[in-house]
Amino acid sequence: MLAALLLLAARWIDPPTTAVHIERRLQAWIHRTPYHERYTFIPLSQISPDLQHAVIAAEDARFYQHHGFDWHQIQIAADEDMEGGRTRGASTITQQLVKNLFFGTGRSVLRKVAEFTLVPVAELVLGKRRILEIYLNVIEWGPGVYGAESACLYYYRTSARNIGQQQAARLAAILPAPLKRRPERMNRYTAIILERMRQMGW
Numbered sequence: 001m002l003a004a005l006l007l008l009a010a011r012w013i014d015p016p017t018t019a020v021h022i023e024r025r026l027q028a029w030i031h032r033t034p035y036h037e038r039y040t041f042i043p044l045s046q047i048s049p050d051l052q053h054a055v056i057a058a059e060d061a062r063f064y065q066h067h068g069f070d071w072h073q074i075q076i077a078a079d080e081d082m083e084g085g086r087t088r089g090a091s092t093i094t095q096q097l098v099k100n101l102f103f104g105t106g107r108s109v110l111r112k113v114a115e116f117t118l119v120p121v122a123e124l125v126l127g128k129r130r131i132l133e134i135y136l137n138v139i140e141w142g143p144g145v146y147g148a149e150s151a152c153l154y155y156y157r158t159s160a161r162n163i164g165q166q167q168a169a170r171l172a173a174i175l176p177a178p179l180k181r182r183p184e185r186m187n188r189y190t191a192i193i194l195e196r197m198r199q200m201g202w
Contacts, residue, residue, distance in 0.1 A: 055172045068092060094119050
């Protein structure tokens with residue numbers, strides 16, 4: 001219930017932090033490692049359309065068609081699991097946003113159940129534009145790097161407004177493993193994302 005109320009509040013109030021942000025701070029404190037957080041929330045209008053499109057192409061190509069769960073991708077993932085060759089996940093941007101805001105990076109059946117109930121709430125009270133805006137602003141893009149503005153400044157020394165298509169695709173390419181991947185090393189996946197963007201008319 002509290003999470004649902006927080007989602008409703010997020011319709012107007014930018015999240016000051018997320019479960020992932022808190023988790024990383026705690027990990028740094030426990031392991032006594034240096035931690036510097038970069039987190040600046042900006043309006044979607046200040047994020048380059050190229051970066052918006054690259055992230056959608058990489059993370060959730062049917063973002064504007066589904067209502068929180070992409071049952072088509074879930075079926076594909078299930079089929080790949082059965083064949084022992086799963087190549088990608090089926091989580092939507094809305095699912096990932098809910099997980100980031102409330103549950104952190106851990107996995108459990110209880111979290112999945114809670115996520116399942118909150119995703120339709122997020123879709124209903126926030127809408128696609130606000131979901132994308134919050135997602136692009138809170139997701140992890142590197143050690144202590146959260147959101148599009150911080151990522152663009154950290155990797156390319158430019159604002160999210162000015163990021164180009166190639167750089168945007170490279171940033172989108174590191175999202176599945178932002179603590180391990182670097183944009184300059186993501187040549188193959190960047191090419192795939194750019195091709196997806198082209199196919200989607202972007």
